[in-house]
Amino acid sequence: MEVKVVQNILKVNEKLADENRKLFAAKDVFVIDVMASPGAGKTSTILATVDSLKDDVNIAVIEGDIASKVDAEKIQEHGVEAVQINTGGACHLDGNMIQNALQVLDLDAIDLLIVENVGNLVCPAEFDLGQSMKLVISSVPEGDDKPLKYPVIFTQADALILNKVDMLEATDFSETAFEEGVRRLNPRAPIFKISATKGDGVEAWTEWLRERVDAASK
Amino acid sequence: MEVKVVQNILKVNEKLADENRKLFAAKDVFVIDVMASPGAGKTSTILATVDSLKDDVNIAVIEGDIASKVDAEKIQEHGVEAVQINTGGACHLDGNMIQNALQVLDLDAIDLLIVENVGNLVCPAEFDLGQSMKLVISSVPEGDDKPLKYPVIFTQADALILNKVDMLEATDFSETAFEEGVRRLNPRAPIFKISATKGDGVEAWTEWLRERVDAASK
Numbered sequence: 081m082e083v084k085v086v087q088n089i090l091k092v093n094e095k096l097a098d099e100n101r102k103l104f105a106a107k108d109v110f111v112i113d114v115m116a117s118p119g120a121g122k123t124s125t126i127l128a129t130v131d132s133l134k135d136d137v138n139i140a141v142i143e144g145d146i147a148s149k150v151d152a153e154k155i156q157e158h159g160v161e162a163v164q165i166n167t168g169g170a171c172h173l174d175g176n177m178i179q180n181a182l183q184v185l186d187l188d189a190i191d192l193l194i195v196e197n198v199g200n201l202v203c204p205a206e207f208d209l210g211q212s213m214k215l216v217i218s219s220v221p222e223g224d225d226k227p228l229k230y231p232v233i234f235t236q237a238d239a240l241i242l243n244k245v246d247m248l249e250a251t252d253f254s255e256t257a258f259e260e261g262v263r264r265l266n267p268r269a270p271i272f273k274i275s276a277t278k279g280d281g282v283e284a285w286t287e288w289l290r291e292r293v294d295a296a297s298k
Numbered sequence: 299m300e301v302k303v304v305q306n307i308l309k310v311n312e313k314l315a316d317e318n319r320k321l322f323a324a325k326d327v328f329v330i331d332v333m334a335s336p337g338a339g340k341t342s343t344i345l346a347t348v349d350s351l352k353d354d355v356n357i358a359v360i361e362g363d364i365a366s367k368v369d370a371e372k373i374q375e376h377g378v379e380a381v382q383i384n385t386g387g388a389c390h391l392d393g394n395m396i397q398n399a400l401q402v403l404d405l406d407a408i409d410l411l412i413v414e415n416v417g418n419l420v421c422p423a424e425f426d427l428g429q430s431m432k433l434v435i436s437s438v439p440e441g442d443d444k445p446l447k448y449p450v451i452f453t454q455a456d457a458l459i460l461n462k463v464d465m466l467e468a469t470d471f472s473e474t475a476f477e478e479g480v481r482r483l484n485p486r487a488p489i490f491k492i493s494a495t496k497g498d499g500v501e502a503w504t505e506w507l508r509e510r511v512d513a514a515s516k
Contacts, residue, residue, distance in 0.1 A: 118335040118419050118448060119440025146420065148446045169450065171389065171420035199447065200420055201336050202364065202389035221439035221462065222337025228366045229417065230336060232387065244439065250468055 093207055096175030100182070100210025107187040110296040111195065112289075113173075113209050115233055116217035117226075118199030121243040123151045124276035125217055126194050130158050132286040133192070137293055142181045142195045144173040151196065161185065172203040175210060192293045201230040212296060213238035220244040220253045227261030235265045239272065241285060246275040311425055314393030318400070318428025325405040328514040329413065330507075331391075331427050333451060334435035335444075336417030339461040341369045342494035343435055344412050348376050350504040351410070355511055360399045360413045362391040369414065379403065390421040393428060410511045419448040430514060431456035438462040438471045445479030453483045457490065459503060464493040 104111050116122045123143075130139055140161040143151040152164035163181045165173065173195065185193070195211065197204040216237035218226050221244060227234040234240070240262060248255070255273075262271060270288065274281035322329050334340045341361075348357055358379040361369040370382035381399045383391065391413065403411070413429065415422040434455035436444050439462060445452040452458070458480060466473070473491075480489060488506065492499035 117337060117417070117440075118444055119437075145447050147449050148443075150443065150446065169420075171418070198420065199335070200389070200418060202387075202416065202418055203421065219337075219439065221437065221465065222335075225366075225368065226336055228368065229363050231365050247439065247465070247468060250465060 090206065093175045096179060097208035097210040100175055100178055103182070103187070104193070104210060104212065107190075108297040109187050109190050109193050110293045111193045111209070111211045111213075113195050113197060113204070113211035113214045114217065115197045115201070115204045115214060116199060117201050117219070117222055120199070120217045120219040120222065121276045122196050122199065122217055123154060125241060125243060125274070126155065126196060127158055128274070128276045128279065128282045129194065129286055129289065130155065130160050132282055133290060133293075134158070134160055137290065138189055138191045140185055140190045140193050142173075142178065142185075142193065144177070144196055144198050146170070146198060161190075167198060171198055171200050172207050173197050173209060174207045178209050191297055192289075201226065201233050205233040205236055213292070215239050215241065217241045217243050218258070220247045220251055223251075224254045224258040225261065227258070227265055231265050234262055237266055237269045239270050239285075239288070240266075242271060242273045243276055245273045245280060246278050308424065311393045314397060315426035315428040318393055318396055321400070321405065322411070322428060322430065325408075326515040327405050327408050327411050328511045329411045329427070329429045329431075331413050331415060331422070331429040331432045332435065333415045333419070333422045333432060334417060335419050335437070335440055338417070338435045338437040338440065339494050340414050340417065340435055341372060343459060343461060343492070344373065344414060345376055346492070346494045346497065346500045347412065347504055347507065348373065348378050350500055351508060351511075352376070352378055355508065356407055356409045358403055358408045358411050360391075360396065360403075360411065362395070362414055362416050364388070364416060379408075385416060389416055389418050390425050391415050391427060392425045396427050409515055410507075419444065419451050423451040423454055431510070433457050433459065435459045435461050436476070438465045438469055441469075442472045442476040443479065445476065445483055449483050452480055455484055455487045457488050457503075457506070458484075460489060460491045461494050463491045463498060464496050 155162035373380035
């Protein structure tokens with residue numbers, strides 16, 4: 081009984097996500113679903129990405145949070161459009177919330193739409209938004225065992241960012257253990273090691289992303 | 299329709315949690331539900347607590363994870379009984395999972411039962427386990443804005459630990475901003491600042507806890 085209801089919710093979501101996906105394709109918009117633990121640096125990574133690409137790429141951001149609008153305000157200060165979704169307690173974004181947010185965005189004026197999901201390594205993995213790719217951010221202070229403990233989200237990632245590499249020396253994080261953990265679940269997704277706030281490694285990530293955005297608009 | 303189903307699930311859970319609560323009271327067991335983001339240091343804090351109290355207090359630990367049994371193994375190495383629950387994808391523990399774990403624990407031989415919930419700042423807050431207190435751990439590298447973004451769990455905390463204070467200098471974390479954020483939601487819960495791996499501040503937390511465990515067994 082319970083399971084059936086969950087399946088229905090996921091089925092309805094899949095339909096809405098497919099509608100989003102068709103709309104994004106028709107409008108040549110490349111869409112990233114950014115997923116991570118609370119405090120892994122989703123907003124900082126988005127800000128670094130925006131600063132690196134905004135002169136050449138038209139970017140907009142959808143910020144998903146249970147409460148508050150601080151993240152959307154931070155993004156707007158960097159000169160790109162940002163829409164805040166407050167989920168009112170829900171632990172993830174879904175296709176319907178994205179449809180609502182799209183009503184206030186002009187997709188004809190956007191090449192890259194970055195969606196920051198709710199900070200959570202579990203629930204967001206279950207809900208398709210119609211995105212072009214899923215980006216999972218893990219951060220050094222969280223520890224190198226996160227792939228082992230939260231396997232679904234690491235399996236689904238199209239690209240991974242290991243953030244806060246400036247803290248490697250202050251922790252016992254093993255890059256080898258982390259990479260082995262990821263590779264057991266996900267043989268192909270590239271892993272970009274960055275410090276979003278200090279700038280290390282950001283260019284390799286944004287150059288890789290720029291190629292995908294360019295390909296989507298051709 | 300959806301909402302009704304969720305309410306039913308919560309109602310069934312509340313009944314099971316109440317059964318657990320009565321059993322814990324009858325057996326004089328003090329039970330902590332430990333909730334935090336992935337990587338905030340739940341296991342390290344539990345290990346530091348075990349090491350500080352195990353000579354005087356009979357402790358057992360229930361470890362909740364989506365996958366893997368590494369945490370239960372770590373706990374057992376410190377000489378106390380540990381039961382691993384794998385939720386198989388679920389984003390939180392519930393009253394029923396605790397009942398199943400209790401079948402392999404001798405409550406007559408336990409004064410303090412520590413339950414490590416799934417790493418998640420959202421979903422565990424919704425599910426009563428029958429615990430005596432809820433402990434929320436936040437860690438310095440996650441940033442000082444977590445109470446603002448995940449208010450429900452901070453509102454529910456009976457005690458808070460701010461972990462990884464040894465990383466304060468390496469970040470722009472503001473202790474004042476964090477404490478103000480907590481106090482807006484939760485005027486009374488004590489906040490213990492610790493480094494679980496280095497030992498700073500652990501004694502103040504475990505002394506406070508020991509008083510509560512002693513009171514429960516009288």
